[in-house]
Amino acid sequence: MGTHMKVTGKLRRLGQTDLEVGPLAYGLWRFVGRDIAAARARIEAALDAGMNLIDIAAVYGLDWGGNAFGESETLLGKVLADAPALRRRMVLATKFGIVPGIPYDSSNDAVVKSCEDxxxxxxxxxxxLFQVHRPDALTHPADLAETLARLRTQGKIREVGVSNFNARQTMLLQQFLAFPLATIQPEFSALAIEPVSDGVLDYAISRQMTPLAWSPLAGGRLAADSASRHTAEGERLNRVTAKLDEIAKRDGVSRVAVALAFVMRHPARPIPIVGTQNPERIMSANDALRINLSRADWYAIVVASQGAPLP
Ligand SMILES: NC(=O)c1ccc[n+]([C@@H]2O[C@H](COP(=O)([O-])OP(=O)(O)OC[C@H]3O[C@@H](n4cnc5c(N)ncnc54)[C@H](OP(=O)(O)O)[C@@H]3O)[C@@H](O)[C@H]2O)c1
Structure with a gap:
C-alpha cells in the first residue's frame, strides 16, 4: 500500500520561536490588482484552511500584471485596513533585499528603509518574520546580523529567516546572530529537488529551522495538463507528472495533493507555500495533509525528477 490517509492539520512552532503555524502556508507573489474584496476572500480562504503563515515580499507587485514595487504589500495592507481582525490570525512574513536595478542590497540603510516601508x-x-530575500554578496554577514538584531530589539520585527541562501551562507549569518534564525526558504518541489542533497534541508534540521518551500507546484507546471513538451525540460516534466499521476490515480487523490505531500514528507518538515489565487484551490490544497507517501513512492518521484536511478 502506498499512500495512506492521516489527519495532520495541527499547529507547530516556527523554528525555535513561539510563533505557531499550520502545515501549509499561503504565498502572495501573485497577489495584485484593485479588487480588495477578492483579495480579502483569498486571505480569508487561506486562514480558514489553516494556512496562517502569509508569505509576501517588498518587491512583490512587479509580476503577474502588477506594476509597482510594493504593490502586493499595499494590497494586503488594504485588506488589513478593511478587516483588522485578520492580522491577529496570521503570522505575517515578508522579505527585503531585492532592489530592482541593483539587484541586491542588504546594507543597513537599505534594510531599515525596507522594513519601515x-x-x-x-x-x-x-x-x-523578516526574511532576507536573496543573499547580498557585498554585505558582510556581521553587519546584516547587527541590523537585524537592532530591528528586533526595537520591536519592528519578531523573527528572522533567509531565502535562497545555501547552507554555508545561512551558517555564516547565524554565526553573527545571538538568536536562532527561524526559517530557510528554498525553491523545493518534485521538479526542484536540490535542497534534499545540497545541505539546505540538512542544515535546517541541525539548527531546528523550519524550511518554507517556494513554488511547491513549480509555479503551476506540476498542476498543468501535459501538452506537447518536446524539450529536455518538457520530457522531464512529463516524467514527473506521470509518476505523480500514477500515485494519485492508484490512491484516489489529486496530482497536486501528491506533489505537496512530496514536499512535506522530508523529515525537515518543510511547509509548502501554496501560491494559487483561486479560493477553491486554496481549500483543496489541504487534501495533501491526508497523504503520507511511502518511501518507495517518494524515491520514485526523486528518480523521475533526476532522470537517473538511485545508486
Ligand atoms: N523566496 C523566493 O524567492 C520566492 C520565489 C517564488 C515564490 N515564492 C513564494 O512561494 C509562493 C508560491 O509560489 P508559486 O505561486 O509559484 O506556487 P505554486 O503553488 O508552485 O504555483 C502556483 C501557480 O500554480 C497554478 N495552479 C494551477 N493549477 C493549480 C492547482 N490545482 N492548485 C494550485 N495551483 C494551481 C496557480 O494558478 P491559479 O492562481 O490560477 O490557481 C498559480 O499560478 C509565492 O507566493 C511566494 O510567497 C518565493
Missing part, C-alpha cells in the same frame, strides 16, 4: 504598506506595527 513594509510596515507602512502593510498597515501593521510589527513584521512577524
Amino acid at each position: 513594509s510596515l507602512t504598506r502593510l498597515n501593521t506595527d510589527v513584521i512577524d
